[in-house]
Amino acid sequence: MAKISLENVKHSYLKRPRTPEDWALKKLDLEWSDGGAYALLGPSGCGKTTLLNIISGLVRPTEGKVLFDDVDLTERPTDRRHIAQVFQFPVVYDTMTVRENLAFPLRNRGLKASEIEQKVEAIAHMLDLDEMLPRRASGLTADGKQKISLGRGLVRSDVNVIMFDEPLTVIDPHLKWQLRSKLKELHQRTRRTMIYVTHDQTEALTFAEKVVVMHEGRVVQVGSPVELFERPRHTFVGHFIGSPGMNILPCEVSGGGVHFAGRRVEVENPPRGSLAGRHTELGVRPEFVLLAEQGIPVNIVKVSDAGRYRIVEARCEESRIKLLLEEGVSLPASNAAVRFDPAHTRLYADGQLLE
């Protein structure tokens, strides 16, 4: 196990990058501490797979260094970095039994048969695969195969980090839940460093202690699930995390106050200096938009029943505002108005949270 650091890492797939767009990764400094559960979250094309491949050694960065426990490994090939990887599609040896699959990495390392036996049994037990051990891997379901891929990483004691690249893509939602819980439990029990790459916020937030959010080749925020939800430092994070995402509304700042649709709005981070010439926006999550007797008048255009709550889409001038309604709460038949919870309404300038 190891601490992993990226120092001034930049990467371009082009020979001579010129414009900022030519860089798949724009200058990164990141540290992953030993034993942490991390998620790397962002939409397709944000650079997360490039970053994963740089850590694993499949891609050599154009600039910067990769260090494991402060040792520079930038030039070291993948097979000498002691990394276990779980991919979108399970990789198992179909002709082998589950037992042989799990034992494979240990046999390769020349461990004694008795030791292999003991380790395989222990891992199989953790993964609830005990009864499957004598079976052929080819007969397993997708989630069973994915557990084997993971088990082959867990069974080794020389692994620095286990990396998951969208590992639940081929798994049914009701099994995703179980496998995600299993992963989390395994992390808590083994305290291996795990990095989980996904575009799915639910997967990232439920699995990770720290989430690294990427957007257009940059890390826009690193934080706990609570921090990302409560205090997004970039409008992109506000929109990307949470379903539905944060409402991002145009606003005007004048006379020290923030105004939306001609009304003054209280924010958690009032402006201190001049914001002249900057593009200002309000960020407020649907959870913190409340129906009010008096407030900002809106037209309700759509109500969707999401089961445990309803998603209400309202319009105010040109802006679309979403809010959530608990089960059993009724909507006004006409003259709806909303207010924003001041403790959870924030001001952004050029996409960045004002701090």
Added chain:
Amino acid sequence: MTLELRNVVKSVGAQTHIHETNLRLAKGGFNILLGTTLAGKTTLMQLMAGLEQPSGGEVWFDGKNVTAVAVQKRNVSMVYQQFINYPNLSVFENIASPLRVAGMGRAEIKERVHRIAELVRIAPMLARRPGELSGGQQQRTALARALVKDADLVLLDEPLANLDFKLREELRDELPKLFVNRHSVVVFATTDPMDALLLGGHTATLREGRITQFGPTAQVYHRPADLVTAQVFSNPPINTASVSKRAGHVVLSDTVQWLATPELRELPDGTYLVGIRPHHISPVANGTGSTRLDGKVQITELSGSESTIHFQHGPLHWVSQSHGIHAVEVGTTIQLFIDVDRCMYFSAEGKLVA
């Protein structure tokens, strides 16, 4: 337009893939087929399209028996989870191809292709070839091609499954708007209960080749006819247990019981199954309908806005899902509260009784 399956059965050898099914789907609004992998969603769609012949029963479209009509003559468009494009044509031509085949005028083709490309966010890519696009963009190209023509029957087989989370969320919002003024019957298969809820319309829940219920989506969710339907339509899984009802009370365990609802009180004493959705169990007491139970925490998941707690109560392994952040230690025993006014009760055979 309507699509009807009349006593349709599909068997292969000794195996029945689709048990006798009667279903009537109308235009306007989505018709969702909700079920896990291998529940029979794809087979059902292939029967609707005419790609598979039923072993028994008939398929009717708009009052005509089309069981024997070839798929090419049915004006169907279908999107699969795995998408296919023409590699040597531009994205524009890929999307336009069904319109060209139909002999549509140039200006209209252009207008339609652009509109649909905007919707699925590939408008800047129209001049490129599919090979130059990312996987997600290729999928959207194929989706656009299937949606661009006015088919009588549109079959969407998990079309959002491989897309980015946020794009899925947006398309769930946008897709229904696309069909508002069209005459098509739209069928959408998914494994995800949230897709069904947010796309609205009607939902058929499937398990093991059988439709367990069909009706307006919200109704199927809030008033499932049986326990199987409630299970298919719940993610995380619905909590279930055997309870005994006696002297106006519901007894879950030695320590947990509550007053029966008026509806349940009408029923004879005895054993029932209770179904409690995860969001009706919370670490915070909520009003008068709350009944306390102790749970030993097994797993906790915080998703930013919600806490999910997997816990054990006696032999029961249950899940609670609640708003806000409730950081609880694994291994400890905590207090949880059941919103007993929202419990569902089923007979021993699994039929909803109260």
